[in-house]
Amino acid sequence: MREGTRVSRSTHIWNELKRSRTAYLFLAPFMICFIVFIVVPVFTAALLSFTSFNSIQPPKFVGLLNFKIMLTRDSVLMKYVIPNTFKFAVFVGPIGYAMQFLLAWLISQLPKRLKKVYVMAIYTPSIAGGVLISTVWVVLFSGDRLGYLNNALINLGLISQPIAWTQSASYLLGIMIFVTIWGSMGVGFLSLFAGLQNVDPTLYEAGKIDGIKNKLQELWYITLPSMKPQMLFAAVMSIVGALNAGQIGVQLSGQNPTPNYAGQLIQNHIDDYGFIRYELGYATALTFMLLVAAYSFTRLTWLVLGNEDDN
Amino acid sequence: MPKKLRVKRLSRLTGFDYNNLLILTLFAVVSIFPIIFIINNAFKPLSELFMFPPKFFVNNPTLQNFVDLLSVMGESLVPFSRYVFNSTVVTISSVLLTIMFSSAAAFAFSKMDFFGSKFMFKLIVVSLMFSPAAVSITRYLVISKLGLIDSYAALILPQVALPVGVFLIKQFMDQLPKELLEAARMDGANEWMAFYRIVIPNVKTAVGTVMILSFQSVWADADSSTLYMISEAKKTLPYFGATLTNGLTTSVANQGASAAIALLLFVPNFIIFAIMQRSMIETMVNSGIK
Numbered sequence: 001m002r003e004g005t006r007v008s009r010s011t012h013i014w015n016e017l018k019r020s021r022t023a024y025l026f027l028a029p030f031m032i033c034f035i036v037f038i039v040v041p042v043f044t045a046a047l048l049s050f051t052s053f054n055s056i057q058p059p060k061f062v063g064l065l066n067f068k069i070m071l072t073r074d075s076v077l078m079k080y081v082i083p084n085t086f087k088f089a090v091f092v093g094p095i096g097y098a099m100q101f102l103l104a105w106l107i108s109q110l111p112k113r114l115k116k117v118y119v120m121a122i123y124t125p126s127i128a129g130g131v132l133i134s135t136v137w138v139v140l141f142s143g144d145r146l147g148y149l150n151n152a153l154i155n156l157g158l159i160s161q162p163i164a165w166t167q168s169a170s171y172l173l174g175i176m177i178f179v180t181i182w183g184s185m186g187v188g189f190l191s192l193f194a195g196l197q198n199v200d201p202t203l204y205e206a207g208k209i210d211g212i213k214n215k216l217q218e219l220w221y222i223t224l225p226s227m228k229p230q231m232l233f234a235a236v237m238s239i240v241g242a243l244n245a246g247q248i249g250v251q252l253s254g255q256n257p258t259p260n261y262a263g264q265l266i267q268n269h270i271d272d273y274g275f276i277r278y279e280l281g282y283a284t285a286l287t288f289m290l291l292v293a294a295y296s297f298t299r300l301t302w303l304v305l306g307n308e309d310d311n
Numbered sequence: 312m313p314k315k316l317r318v319k320r321l322s323r324l325t326g327f328d329y330n331n332l333l334i335l336t337l338f339a340v341v342s343i344f345p346i347i348f349i350i351n352n353a354f355k356p357l358s359e360l361f362m363f364p365p366k367f368f369v370n371n372p373t374l375q376n377f378v379d380l381l382s383v384m385g386e387s388l389v390p391f392s393r394y395v396f397n398s399t400v401v402t403i404s405s406v407l408l409t410i411m412f413s414s415a416a417a418f419a420f421s422k423m424d425f426f427g428s429k430f431m432f433k434l435i436v437v438s439l440m441f442s443p444a445a446v447s448i449t450r451y452l453v454i455s456k457l458g459l460i461d462s463y464a465a466l467i468l469p470q471v472a473l474p475v476g477v478f479l480i481k482q483f484m485d486q487l488p489k490e491l492l493e494a495a496r497m498d499g500a501n502e503w504m505a506f507y508r509i510v511i512p513n514v515k516t517a518v519g520t521v522m523i524l525s526f527q528s529v530w531a532d533a534d535s536s537t538l539y540m541i542s543e544a545k546k547t548l549p550y551f552g553a554t555l556t557n558g559l560t561t562s563v564a565n566q567g568a569s570a571a572i573a574l575l576l577f578v579p580n581f582i583i584f585a586i587m588q589r590s591m592i593e594t595m596v597n598s599g600i601k
Contacts, residue, residue, distance in 0.1 A: 013426070016426040017426055019425070019426070020423075020424075020425030020426045020427075022423070022502050023419040023423040023424075023425035023428075024419075024425065026415045026416060026418055026419035026423070026502070026506070027415070027416050027419045027420075027425075027431070029408075029411070029412040029415065029416075030412040030413055030415065030416035030471075030472075030477060031416065031431070033412065033468055033469075033471045033472040034435070034438070034472045034474065036453060036457075036468075036472070037443075037450060037453065037468065037469040037472040038438050038441065038443075038446070038472050038474070039434070039438075040449075040453055041446040041449035041450040041452075041453055042438075042441060042446055042449070044449040044452065044453070045446055045448070045449045048449065055452075103335070103338060106331050106334060106335050107335060109327070109328070109331055110328070110331065110332070110335070111324070111328075114332075116588065117339075118335050118339055119588065119592075120584075120585065120588065121338075121339035121342050121343050122338065122339060122342050123584070124342065124343060124346060124581065124584075125342055125343075125345070125346070127527050127531075127577070127580040127581065127584060128345070128346065128573075128577055129530075129531035129549065129573070129576050129577060129580065130531060130533055130549065130552075130553065131531075131533070131549055131552035131553060131555075131556055131569070131572060131573045131576055132345075132346075132349055132573035132574075132576065132577050134553075134556040134569075135349060135352075135556050135566075135569040135570055135573045136345040136346075136348055136349050136573070137345070138556070139348075139352070139566060139570075140345070140348065145363065146361065146363060146365055147365075148348075148365050148367070151364050151365050155364070182341070182342065182345075185342070187475070187524065187595070187598075190591060190592060190595045191595040191598040191599075193592065193595070194592045194593070194594075194595035194596040194598065195595075195596065195599065197592065197596070198596045215327065227599070228599070229598075229599020229600055230595070230596075230598060230599045231599075232599065232600045233598045233599055233600050236439055236440055236600065237439075239440060240439070240440050240441075240442050241442075243445075246444060247444075247534075251556075254557060267444060267445075270447075270448065271447070274447070274448040275448070275538075280448060280452075283448050284448060284449060287445060287446060287448060287449070290445055291441060291445060291446075294440045294441065294445070295437070295440060298440045
């Protein structure tokens with residue numbers, strides 16, 4: 001009897017697989033790349049995080065040691081990297097996201113012809129590229145009297161001596177946040193804008209009849225509920241952007257580690273251990289924590305914005 | 312007729328609209344300012360780049376910075392054209408493979424019923440939150456185990472694994488009416504024909520959007536060259552740009568050349584977006600995670 005069910009279940013699966021043959025042909029090219037370059041690296045990171053590995057000798061299982069070191073002995077992580085990453089992520093994540101929404105909403109209120117121009121203006125920095133970002137901002141924030149910001153502030157009488165903006169521990173993180181938000185109005189912003197454009201106009205008319213008085217009420221009672229899916233997509237893009245923007249501090253200051261670790265984010269810390277010190281076990285443990293954090297934040301957003309019946 | 316309409320619309324602008332325009336214009340100016348700056352810097356002669364007090368706008372535009380770019384390249388023994396060639400080959404192949412692979416996969420997820428469909432799609436949605444940078448170390452290990460280090464494949468194939476591409480095209484395909492495909496299947500079309508003749512022409516906008524996204528990420532990618540390539544002759548343009556800007560914080564040398572290369576890298580991106588803006592926004596309507 002038991003044997004029988006097992007056989008029939010395995011033949012059932014076999015039949016299912018046979019039926020799905022064509023679909024698998026369509027899927028194969030993408031799925032192979034996806035598995036090799038995303039799924040396997042994520043799982044390898046999870047496995048290696050329990051080992052000590054220097055990329056020359058085979059990995060040695062060390063249990064939770066890497067995580068213990070993370071909590072107790074990595075003072076740079078605790079003192080600089082985590083607080084920096086947290087501050088950075090709060091500003092670039094939720095605040096950046098709110099700004100994306102606000103700008104998308106304001107643009108959606110414009111007359112049709114103007115919309116295109118403003119979407120273009122706000123979106124453009126996100127395609128500027130790393131080279132442009134470092135060139136522009138390094139020069140604008142340049143530390144001597146030739147620096148544009150310094151020169152402007154001296155002329156206005158706000159400062160008397162030029163400030164080495166990107167080399168200074170007290171300004172670097174703020175500049176990083178500013179520059180990242182500036183460049184973050186990308187796919188998520190477009191998605192929000194598209195969502196706003198696509199709200200059924202009859203809803204607004206119905207709302208007016210039901211006593212909606214101003215634009216804020218309209219936004220809260222009609223617009224927001226009808227664009228939750230786009231909001232979720234944009235939120236995921238924001239979280240990913242906030243947690244993974246690692247290079248900006250290094251690009252601006254020209255050093256890894258950044259001056260006094262002022263702009264050190266988790267991604268720089270990972271690169272530091274992975275590609276500079278070759279302590280790959282510890283580096284992947286950090287990676288693993290980052291993935292867990294990204295995943296948890298996204299789930300949280302999902303709970304707020306998603307529908308109950310999914311996932 | 313359209314002219315009349317416009318006049319009417321403008322006269323209907325309220326106080327809210329004026330404030331709104333004011334705020335947005337402010338943001339737009341901050342947003343665009345650095346781009347205007349780089350355009351000016353790229354055409355400034357040396358004397359204006361290091362002028363005191365610094366001037367924002369260029370007075371006597373020159374192409375000298377672009378010419379310098381060529382000579383700086385000469386010193387590293389790899390000619391400028393080589394980087395351009397590498398970037399072009401890598402970008403075109405990645406973009407083409409990405410749109411082919413992701414639209415095929417999206418078709419399976421959207422229009423076919425197969426074993427494991429739900430699980431695999433969920434995996435793709437979850438992976439939206441893991442950017443490649445987060446797994447760069449283990450990805451490096453995978454690439455080196457596969458023996459791809461220093462080959463173009465290392466620059467191309469990882470870029471093809473673009474989950475957001477499959478996601479966007481699939482969401483767009485979901486909007487196509489069922490009848491469209493059913494009719495084709497009734498007429499005896501097999502899945503390939505249905506995909507190629509019926510579905511693809513109807514999801515062109517989404518495919519176009521993914522093309523742009525893929526182009527943007529590959530064209531600007533300097534990290535892959537840094538990590539996976541050994542021979543200088545196989546590295547890409549953004550990598551070279553990054554080597555130029557690396558020294559910028561400590562010295563002002565190369566400032567003009569950096570601005571020139573930054574502009575060269577930016578312009579194709581901008582033109583493509585300007586042309587495709589409408590179809591991109593149309594696709595994003597369906598980008599929601601439901």
